[in-house]
Amino acid sequence: MITIKEVSELAQVSQATVSRALNGHATVKEANKIKVFEAIEKLGYKPNSFAQALASSRSNSIGMLVGSLEGPFYGPLMHNAEDTVRKKNMHLIVTSGQESKEKEIDSIRFLQSKQVDGLIIHSDMLSDDELIKIANETKATIILNRYIPELAQQCICIDNELGGYLATKYLIESGHNKVACITGQLSKIDSRDRLQGYRNALAEYGIAYDANLIAEGRFDHKGNHETVRRLLDRNKEITAIFCQNDNIALAVYDICSERKISVGDELSLVGYDNDTYSQHIRPELTTVNFPVKEMGIEAANCVLSLVSKKTYTLNNKLAPELIIRNSVKKLK
Incomplete structure (x- = not known):
């Protein structure tokens, strides 16, 4: 393995000069730069990233x-x-x-x-x-x-609060007044902000907040199917659900298929994130785009x-x- 010492010996400059040349220091004379890079090319030297980091105080x-x-x-x-x-x-x-x-x-x-x-x-x-x-x-x-x-x-x-508001407002303005919300983990600030946006939209349209319409799910796939089942079992009058991400919405699609409920007809859904698959499921999912x-x-x-x-x-x-x-x- 070629070392910085061999480069310095061939170029007839100090090892410190080689390091400075490699890291683009303006203090290196042009003639020495030429010597260093000609030696590097001749020897096939590959700079050691750790050595460069020590010389420049940067790890890149x-x-x-x-x-x-x-x-x-x-x-x-x-x-x-x-x-x-x-x-x-x-x-x-x-x-x-x-x-x-x-x-x-x-x-x-x-x-x-x-x-x-x-x-x-x-x-x-x-x-x-x-x-x-x-x-x-x-x-x-x-x-x-x-x-x-x-x-x-x-x-x-x-602005996750705005995102939750936009999703819920659209459902309310579409005529739904029994709008449920399946959150992500409430330990996450995203979930809490999106829930606050949901509450803001309800308040704006004079709809009372009902804790029975809220279910805590997860942003990944774990356990969401059972969460959807429980929510639908305890609230027969739900006509719409705001799902705090598209993974949760997928679970709702699955349970609706299981129970012969027609998404987009008997139950309306809005997701969140605009994942790639949201436009490929049927019906295509209305969702909030997260940039x-x-x-x-x-x-x-x-x-x-x-x-x-x-x-x-x-x-x-x-x-x-x-x-x-x-x-x-x-x-x-």
Whole structure:
């Protein structure tokens, strides 16, 4: 294996000069740069990334914490962040918290131990104070799906309250006054904000909030079918359901098929996220679009600007959009 020492000997410059040339330091004379790169080409030297990191105090990597390494939300989020980072010749290192505070903390410590240049954090379990502490330790830190006043210019979130409101308002304006809501895990701020949007729409139209119309599900597929069964069994008058993500809506489709209930006719549905399959099931699912692609790109661009200390105008509140398809029946 060719070493930096051999490059320096062939180029007749110091090892420090080779390191500075590799990292683009302006202090290296042009003549020495030429010597270094001619030696590299002749020897076929491949720079050691760890050595480069020591020389430049940069690892050329960004760390990312997400809730899970699978699913229609986290997949596009990671893909678009990674694609943006790679365009700057850097790498994305991703870990997951798996709905455990201990695992989230361990993941952050792991990423920091790798000397990542910046962090993109999507945390459900860490407190605002804990995230502020992490941002003080790693200055180039972006927080997703959370607004923390002390880190206002480092937070990117979607207006989930507005999304819940838009979904519920559409059902009410379509003539439904028995609108149920199946939430995600209420430990997640997304779920609580979407539920608040649901309540806001009910209040605006003078419809009393009924806790019997609320059921707690999950954003993944675990247990949602039984949740749907319980909700329908205890509320025979439901004509519409706001599902807080499209996975939950899929479970409703399954139970409706099981019970010979016609979606879009006997029961109206609005989902959330606008996952790819929402336009391929029948009837096509009306849903709220979560701009996850834009969030991944925005997060990567912002953390890269913090790393390079460049000015960047952060778009820190992304807007949801109602996508109207065929799963809602208009009663009026």
